Amino acid sequence: MEVVRGFALTLAVLTAVVVIRTVTFPSYQTSPPECKTTDPDFIPADKERLARFTSAIQFQTVSYERGVGTPQELAKIVQFIQESFPTIHGSPMVRRDVVGNYSLLYRVEGSDASLQPYMLASHLDVVPITEEANWEAPPFSGQLKDGHIYGRGTIDAKHSLMGSLEALEFLLSRGHQPKRTLYLAFGHDEETGGHFGAKVIGDVLTQRGEKIAFILDEGSPVGDGLAPGVSKLLALVSVAEKGFLQLRLVVNEEGGHASMPRSESAIGILSKAISKLEDNPHPNMFGTGPEARMMEYVATEMTLPYRILASNLWLFSPLVAYVYSRKPQTNAFARTTTALTRFNAGVKDNVISPEAVAVIDHRIHPMSSVEEVMEFDRKVINDPRVKLNVINNRPPSPTSPYGKDSPTYMMLQETIQQIYPDALVTPTFMVANTDTRHYLNLSSAIYRFNPYVMTPSDLPRFHGVNERISVQNYERVMNFYYHLIMNMDKTLELKRHGHEDEL
Numbered sequence: 463m464e465v466v467r468g469f470a471l472t473l474a475v476l477t478a479v480v481v482i483r484t485v486t487f488p489s490y491q492t493s494p495p496e497c498k499t500t501d502p503d504f505i506p507a508d509k510e511r512l513a514r515f516t517s518a519i520q521f522q523t524v525s526y527e528r529g530v531g532t533p534q535e536l537a538k539i540v541q542f543i544q545e546s547f548p549t550i551h552g553s554p555m556v557r558r559d560v561v562g563n564y565s566l567l568y569r570v571e572g573s574d575a576s577l578q579p580y581m582l583a584s585h586l587d588v589v590p591i592t593e594e595a596n597w598e599a600p601p602f603s604g605q606l607k608d609g610h611i612y613g614r615g616t617i618d619a620k621h622s623l624m625g626s627l628e629a630l631e632f633l634l635s636r637g638h639q640p641k642r643t644l645y646l647a648f649g650h651d652e653e654t655g656g657h658f659g660a661k662v663i664g665d666v667l668t669q670r671g672e673k674i675a676f677i678l679d680e681g682s683p684v685g686d687g688l689a690p691g692v693s694k695l696l697a698l699v700s701v702a703e704k705g706f707l708q709l710r711l712v713v714n715e716e717g718g719h720a721s722m723p724r725s726e727s728a729i730g731i732l733s734k735a736i737s738k739l740e741d742n743p744h745p746n747m748f749g750t751g752p753e754a755r756m757m758e759y760v761a762t763e764m765t766l767p768y769r770i771l772a773s774n775l776w777l778f779s780p781l782v783a784y785v786y787s788r789k790p791q792t793n794a795f796a797r798t799t800t801a802l803t804r805f806n807a808g809v810k811d812n813v814i815s816p817e818a819v820a821v822i823d824h825r826i827h828p829m830s831s832v833e834e835v836m837e838f839d840r841k842v843i844n845d846p847r848v849k850l851n852v853i854n855n856r857p858p859s860p861t862s863p864y865g866k867d868s869p870t871y872m873m874l875q876e877t878i879q880q881i882y883p884d885a886l887v888t889p890t891f892m893v894a895n896t897d898t899r900h901y902l903n904l905s906s907a908i909y910r911f912n913p914y915v916m917t918p919s920d921l922p923r924f925h926g927v928n929e930r931i932s933v934q935n936y937e938r939v940m941n942f943y944y945h946l947i948m949n950m951d952k953t954l955e956l957k958r959h960g961h962e963d964e965l
Contacts, residue, residue: 480774487773490759490865494876496883497941505632505944507937512611514546515624515936516604519613525587525653532587536564536650539586547631555639562662564650570630572643578675579643580950581904582943583897584622585652585659585680588615589925596927609933616931618924619680621914621939623648629943641951645674652897660897667904674905675954676862676870678946679898681910682890684882686917691768692760695885697878699871700910701752702891703898704794705826705858707835710819710851711735717816724814729807732818735843736802739822742842744798748783749775750829752861752889753795757782759865759888794893798835799825821853828858828891856899862907864889869954870907877946881913881938913942 498504505511521539525531540560544551550568551558557569564586572579591601591614599605599612606612615621626646633640645667649659667674682698689696713735715728748754754775761772771778786796793799800822807818824835832855839850864871875887898908914935923929 476777480770480777484770484773487758487761487769489762490888491763491886492872492876492879493883494880497880497945503632503636503944505628505937505940507933507940511628511940512606512933512936514628515620516606516611516613517542517546518620518624519604519611519615520602522602523587523615523650524590525651526590528651528654528657531651531654533564536586540564540566543627547627549631549634550627553634555634559666561666562650562658565659565663566646566648567663567666568630568644568646570640570644570646572640574641575643577642577953578673579645580675581645581647581677581901582622582626582946583647583649583660583677583679583901584619584626585649585656585897586620586623587650587653587659588618588620589653593927598928601929606933610930611933611936612928612930614929616929617912617914617916617920618929619652619912621931621936622680622912622943625913625936625939626943628940629947632940632944633947640947642675644947644950645672647897647901649897656897656900660900664900664904667901672904674901676874676907676909677898677901677905678874678909678911679896679901680912681892681896683912683914683916684878684885686915688916688918689760691764691772692886693765694763695882695915696760697875697882697885697887697911698756698890699864699874699878699887700892701864701871701889701908702828702861703859703895703910704828704891704893705830705832705856706895707824707826707832707855708853709822709824709836709839710853711822712849712851713818713847714849715816715847717814720812720814728815728818731845731847732805732807732820735845735848736805736820736822738842738844739800739839740802743787743800744824744827744830744835744838746783746787746797747827747829748786748796749779751827752864752891753786754779755864756795756888756890760886763886794825795891796827798827798830801825825893826858828861830858832857856895859899859902859908860906861891862909868907871909873949873952873954874909874911874946877942877949878911878913880945881942882915913939 521535523535550556555571559567561567599607601614604613647663649656651659681700685696713728713732757772761769786792803823804821808815878887892910896910
């Protein structure tokens with residue numbers, strides 16, 4: 463009887479705590495003044511600006527593989543940019559450098575040299591075209607159709623390239639000099655690693671001794687229907703990137719004629735190793751990184767069941783972790799993932815192969831490391847005959863500061879909610895990589911965000927067929943960058959809550 467009473471008391475206490483936390487959980491959202499089309503400094507997507515954007519799409523600046531791109535097209539778009547923005551290129555406040563032959567680095571001199579500069583980044587290149595016959599408009603046409611601009615690069619990432627330039631052109635044409643020095647950095651080979659573009663830009667800034675207050679590059683979007691339990695738009699600001707580790711697994715055994723097989727073969731041994739890796743995924747790390755904050759920052763706006771979970775991750779984190787692990791899209795945020803991408807063996811139907819080779823691609827959770835992943839794989843395989851050779855690797859990026867104690871994050875949140883006043887802003891991390899990998903030594907505050915709306919049906923367009931952006935979205939992009947530049951004139955102050963605020 464005492465056990466039953468004890469259990470009932472414990473359950474009652476837990477229930478009370480859950481209810482209280484759900485009701486009193488704090489909001490992390492802000493309500494800055496909205497950017498309106500009637501504002502005197504609103505940037506409309508008029509014919510001239512749309513014409514410049516569609517022209518930029520028509521340059522076929524494709525990157526195929528490391529060091530292999532389209533230099534003639536890159537040279538054309540570099541010239542096009544110079545001719546299209548006369549105020550920028552004629553301003554004595556602006557220094558323009560062509561870096562690594564085709565990448566662009568602009569420095570816009572601020573009026574207050576005591577303020578640390580910041581940087582807005584994008585890239586000139588795009589991925590190759592796939593399934594051209596299935597496109598609703600030619601992939602390099604920039605065609606305007608049903609309120610959308612079609613073409614490769616519209617959402618990755620010529621929207622931010624042209625949008626940030628349009629914002630700066632508009633600002634300078636109004637006679638405004640920013641208080642804080644601003645860099646614009648546009649690499650030309652991001653899609654193949656940025657080794658000849660962003661890396662060189664990073665080296666140039668390092669040689670100049672620059673330290674950057676914060677960096678904004680392409681990244682996660684404003685989601686519409688991308689998160690369960692959230693009916694509002696959800697602006698996802700990536701504060702970190704996953705790392706990666708590509709391993710070649712090799713087994714060498716005695717070969718021979720198929721008529722006289724040994725008890726084990728190279729193919730069999732390697733197959734067992736692969737099965738072990740797939741049957742034993744890396745530990746679920748939900749709650750150790752930004753993925754948990756992604757829920758908590760929008761908890762107060764979620765439907766009740768999700769609100770209860772998000773407000774009480776101290777209790778429900780294991781349940782949420784399990785749910786995350788059930789789908790590939792969310793599992794990628796919960797752990798280091800393991801993907802078998804190649805398996806090669808055999809030379810003839812009646813010959814036992816002396817060698818079997820497989821390639822594993824790991825995407826490393828921000829709270830893990832290359833060394834931990836390697837050690838985990840070795841323990842799971844537990845077979846010295848399977849040799850693990852590193853093909854390539856990159857550790858996860860550091861996690862940038864976020865939340866109300868980070869003035870740079872809050873400035874970015876304020877700008878987002880000026881453009882999207884009904885949107886919720888929350889931190890997350892990228893499962894893919896950007897040019898920011900080459901800028902890590904320049905700043906401790908690096909964010910990855912695309913200021914346009916994407917629905918679940920839009921996601922396959924990224925690097926896929928019928929890539930497009932709506933005119934309204936492109937208009938929002940231009941105004942986002944304009945307001946961000948204006949907001950950065952303010953002093954970045956750390957605002958802390960103290961008990962004296964309540965007196």
